[in-house]
Amino acid sequence: MSTRRQFLRRGAAAALCFGTGARSENAPNDFLDVAKLPRYVDPLPRMKKAAPVAGKNSNGIRYRIAMREFLAKVHRDMPPTTMWGYDGACPGPTIEVQKDQAVSIEWINQLPARHLFTVDHSLHGAEADKPAVRAVVHLHGARVAPDSDGYPEHWITSGQSQKCQYPNAQAATALYYHDHAMGITRLNTAAGLMGLYLIRDESEDQLNLPAGRFEIPLVIMDRSFRTNGQLLYPVSDMPGMPWVSEYYGAGILVNGKLFPYLDVQPRRYRFRVLNSSNGSFYPLSLALDTSFLSPDLPYLQIGSDQGLLSAPESVENVILGPGERIDLLVDFAPYVGKQLYFRTKHAYFMQFRVSNEKISDNSLVPSTLRKVERLSESAAVQTRPLTLLDDQDRLERSHRMLLNGMHWAMPVTEKPVLDSTEIWSFINLTDDSHPIHLHMVQFQVLDRTPFDLQTYFLTKKVVHTGPALKLEPNELGWKDTVRVDPLTVTRIIVRFSSYTGRYVWHCHMLEHEDNEMMRPYEIVEA
Numbered sequence: 001m002s003t004r005r006q007f008l009r010r011g012a013a014a015a016l017c018f019g020t021g022a023r024s025e026n027a028p029n030d031f032l033d034v035a036k037l038p039r040y041v042d043p044l045p046r047m048k049k050a051a052p053v054a055g056k057n058s059n060g061i062r063y064r065i066a067m068r069e070f071l072a073k074v075h076r077d078m079p080p081t082t083m084w085g086y087d088g089a090c091p092g093p094t095i096e097v098q099k100d101q102a103v104s105i106e107w108i109n110q111l112p113a114r115h116l117f118t119v120d121h122s123l124h125g126a127e128a129d130k131p132a133v134r135a136v137v138h139l140h141g142a143r144v145a146p147d148s149d150g151y152p153e154h155w156i157t158s159g160q161s162q163k164c165q166y167p168n169a170q171a172a173t174a175l176y177y178h179d180h181a182m183g184i185t186r187l188n189t190a191a192g193l194m195g196l197y198l199i200r201d202e203s204e205d206q207l208n209l210p211a212g213r214f215e216i217p218l219v220i221m222d223r224s225f226r227t228n229g230q231l232l233y234p235v236s237d238m239p240g241m242p243w244v245s246e247y248y249g250a251g252i253l254v255n256g257k258l259f260p261y262l263d264v265q266p267r268r269y270r271f272r273v274l275n276s277s278n279g280s281f282y283p284l285s286l287a288l289d290t291s292f293l294s295p296d297l298p299y300l301q302i303g304s305d306q307g308l309l310s311a312p313e314s315v316e317n318v319i320l321g322p323g324e325r326i327d328l329l330v331d332f333a334p335y336v337g338k339q340l341y342f343r344t345k346h347a348y349f350m351q352f353r354v355s356n357e358k359i360s361d362n363s364l365v366p367s368t369l370r371k372v373e374r375l376s377e378s379a380a381v382q383t384r385p386l387t388l389l390d391d392q393d394r395l396e397r398s399h400r401m402l403l404n405g406m407h408w409a410m411p412v413t414e415k416p417v418l419d420s421t422e423i424w425s426f427i428n429l430t431d432d433s434h435p436i437h438l439h440m441v442q443f444q445v446l447d448r449t450p451f452d453l454q455t456y457f458l459t460k461k462v463v464h465t466g467p468a469l470k471l472e473p474n475e476l477g478w479k480d481t482v483r484v485d486p487l488t489v490t491r492i493i494v495r496f497s498s499y500t501g502r503y504v505w506h507c508h509m510l511e512h513e514d515n516e517m518m519r520p521y522e523i524v525e526a
């Protein structure tokens with residue numbers, strides 16, 4: 001095993017890697033141990049709502065949103081942190097729209113000429129002849145035409161802008177806008193270029209879910225810092241190849257704060273949770289005290305990436321991967337005067353302080369939320385087996401993960417026909433879970449089935465070693481990002497409708513995505 005490999009894979013032995021808050025042995029001397037900061041001293045911030053520019057035009061409601069460098073206060077006791085954000089904030093302003101209300105957004109690049117982090121010019125698309133600071137916005141989960149999707153190569157430099165049309169012809173849900181520039185997505189997003197985009201619709205409104213100040217977006221992301229308060233993004237020990245294969249931050253920010261607290265009333269709240277981490281999966285649970293013996297409390301999941309589930313599901317521990325969203329209801333009524341915590345497997349990161357007030361709560365937990373018809377396998381006109389592969393060249397000391405053994409720049413191989421349904425079958429040959437995301441479509445997860453890796457490497461045949469693992473009921477809604485676990489074949493079923501043209505699919509661990517774990521796909525005319 002090369003040093004690079006050891007460095008890169010450090011701490012990555014487990015199938016799922018969680019932000020640990022631990023100091024790594026390669027950390028610089030000025031690494032800030034955030035675990036030593038006092039907890040729950042900052043109130044949870046709420047993101048601003050994006051304000052449209054006056055006057056509609058034929059493209060609908062208009063917004064102009066600039067990407068800018070700014071100073072953020074991520075913790076009471078830390079010096080201000082230089083970040084990049086949409087409208088000078090991280091998370092950026094929340095864009096809120098009604099279903100079928102078209103919106104046009106002009107995204108303006110006003111970033112400085114120098115990148116906050118070290119660009120790896122050995123990565124495809126980030127060569128030294130390209131400007132270091134490039135950006136392109138993708139609205140993750142949106143059904144949009146290719147020229148508004150934010151193709152990774154269609155980046156703009158400082159002073160330029162990108163104009164996008166979003167028809168919002170899709171069900172109510174929480175979408176995720178973030179940077180997608182070729183070869184530097186991980187750096188731009190780590191710098192703070194991300195935000196939430198909520199679509200509302202009538203059928204959701206009729207459910208009388210907690211709303212207004214009782215509906216709270218929670219954007220969680222892990223970051224590491226230096227003692228001077230600045231963001232720390234690690235580099236490898238390979239000269240000229242600073243890329244690292246995973247980034248797990250030392251502390252978890254919620255809406256831009258480390259260890260925030262939220263004052264709540266003893267009533268029901270709706271939380272719209274997005275995992276905007278570069279690489280961490282969070283098994284999200286709720287507990288009454290900060291001892292590891294304290295049991296997970298049940299809460300309700302009502303939605304996944306692409307909107308409401310068919311019915312609320314009681315959960316205790318939802319695994320949320322990079323790019324995934326969940327919609328939760330938490331009832332604080334049984335906890336009058338108490339404190340509760342959100343935690344991942346290793347870390348407590350947010351506190352809820354339940355007041356003593358007497359409250360009448362007229363929000364509802366409907367027994368059904370909407371009709372989610374399961375797509376039938378028989379509707380699929382084709383099944384594509386697609387591998388996830390760990391590709392290492394010991395002589396060149398290179399290491400990357402590939403989709404179906406192919407690099408970004410190779411010819412397009414996935415060309416679904418418009419209005420057809422396909423099954424994509426992800427065969428994970430690596431030892432990690434990868435969140436796989438397809439642009440533009442909504443899909444359903446069919447199953448995960450264990451298979452024999454040795455046999456696959458010898459014969460290229462999938463031999464299952466057991467029956468399909470039962471999906472959790474909360475995984476049966478509409479998705480756009482799926483967790484593909486090691487030693488499994490994970491199948492999704494997708495209908496490719498609305499637009500023809502070039503989109504992308506990729507791993508949402510942004511380090512993987514930036515180093516070839518991304519491929520174009522093209523929806524073609526019948």
Ligand code: C2O
Nearest residue numbers: 138140323437506
């Ligand atoms: Cu969330 Cu291709 O992205």
Ligand code: CU
Nearest residue numbers: 434507509512
């Ligand atoms: Cu990956």
